[in-house]
Amino acid sequence: MLMTTSARPKNLVVTVAAGYREAQIRPFLASLAHYSPNVSLRLITDRIDPEFEDAVRAWIPDCSFHLLPPAGLRDFALKRKWARSILKRLARWLPPPNFGRRLLKINYVRHIVFCDLLRSWNLEQEKVLLVDSRDLVFQSDPFSGDWPHLWSGEEDKRIGDCSLNSFWFHRAGGPEALQKAKHHLIVCAGVIGGRADRIRQYLQRSSAVVEGLACQVALDDGDQGIHNNLVRLSPDLGFTVLRNGSPLVANVSYTMPDDLIIEHGQVRLLRRDEVPAILHQYDRHPKLVALIQSKWDCAKPSAFGC
Numbered sequence: 001m002l003m004t005t006s007a008r009p010k011n012l013v014v015t016v017a018a019g020y021r022e023a024q025i026r027p028f029l030a031s032l033a034h035y036s037p038n039v040s041l042r043l044i045t046d047r048i049d050p051e052f053e054d055a056v057r058a059w060i061p062d063c064s065f066h067l068l069p070p071a072g073l074r075d076f077a078l079k080r081k082w083a084r085s086i087l088k089r090l091a092r093w094l095p096p097p098n099f100g101r102r103l104l105k106i107n108y109v110r111h112i113v114f115c116d117l118l119r120s121w122n123l124e125q126e127k128v129l130l131v132d133s134r135d136l137v138f139q140s141d142p143f144s145g146d147w148p149h150l151w152s153g154e155e156d157k158r159i160g161d162c163s164l165n166s167f168w169f170h171r172a173g174g175p176e177a178l179q180k181a182k183h184h185l186i187v188c189a190g191v192i193g194g195r196a197d198r199i200r201q202y203l204q205r206s207s208a209v210v211e212g213l214a215c216q217v218a219l220d221d222g223d224q225g226i227h228n229n230l231v232r233l234s235p236d237l238g239f240t241v242l243r244n245g246s247p248l249v250a251n252v253s254y255t256m257p258d259d260l261i262i263e264h265g266q267v268r269l270l271r272r273d274e275v276p277a278i279l280h281q282y283d284r285h286p287k288l289v290a291l292i293q294s295k296w297d298c299a300k301p302s303a304f305g306c
Contacts, residue, residue, distance in 0.1 A: 088103070
C-alpha cells in the first residue's frame with residue numbers, strides 16, 4: 001500500500017503595513033528573509049500599490065496583500081481636529097455599533113480583519129505570528145524550537161504603574177477587572193503567536209470585544225487593554241505568558257537602557273542569557289535604532305538569495 005504523509009504546516013507571519021513604504025519596514029522584511037526564508041507572509045494594507053508589493057516580494061516571495069475596509073470618514077476625522085471631536089461625540093450618541101465601527105483606528109480594526117482572514121484561510125495546526133512591522137526585527141528564526149499553543153510576551157512595567165495601560169484596561173474590562181490585574185506586568189499586543197486554531201479562538205474573542213466597544217473607542221488607541229484583559233483574566237483561552245527577553249520575544253519599550261546588552265550585533269536583556277528571536281519596540285532606544293539601521297537599512301534582497 002502506498003502511504004502518503006501530509007505536508008508540513010506552513011509557518012505564517014501576519015502584519016499590518018498600512019501607510020508604510022518598503023524602506024520603512026525594510027529591517028522587518030530583511031531580517032525575516034534572513035532568518036526565515038521559507039516563511040509565508042501576509043500583509044494588511046490600505047491601498048493597492050504594485051511598486052510596494054513588488055518590493056516586498058523581492059524579500060519574501062511567498063506573500064500576499066489584503067486590503068483594510070474603506071475608512072474615509074475615519075481618515076477625514078484624524079486629519080481634522082474639529083471633525084474628530086464632533087465624530088467622537090456622535091459615535092457615543094448614535095445607536096451602536098455601525099457608526100462607531102466606521103471610526104475605529106487600525107489597531108482595533110486589525111483584530112476584526114485578522115479574524116476574518118484566518119477564518120477564510122481554514123488553518124488549524126500551522127504556526128502563526130501576529131506582529132507589528134515598523135518597530136520589529138528578527139534575530140533568529142522565531143519558528144524553530146518548541147512553541148506554546150498560544151503565547152504573548154510581557155513588558156517591563158506593571159499595568160497599575162502605567163496610567164495609559166491602566167486606562168485602556170479599565171475601559172475594556174471595568175474597575176473590578178483592573179483591580180484584579182493591576183499587579184501583573186503589561187502583556188504586549190504587538191507580538192502574539194501560536195497554533196492557527198488557537199489564534200483564531202483568541203481573535204474571535206478580541207474582535208467581539210472590539211465590536212462591543214466601538215462606540216467608546218472610536219478614533220482612539222488602546223487595543224492593548226483588550227489584549228491584557230483576555231490574557232490575564234480569560235484562563236480558558238490558555239495563554240502562555242512569556243517573560244520579557246525569553247528565547248522568543250523581547251518587548252523593550254519600558255526596558256531600562258542599561259538592561260539592554262548588545263553582543264555580536266544582537267540584543268538581549270541583562271538578566272537573560274538567551275538572545276530573543278523577536279526584538280520589538282527597538283525604536284524607543286537610540287542605540288538600538290543605530291544598530292538596526294547599520295544592519296538592515298542598506299540590505300538588498302539579492303544578498304539573501306531572494
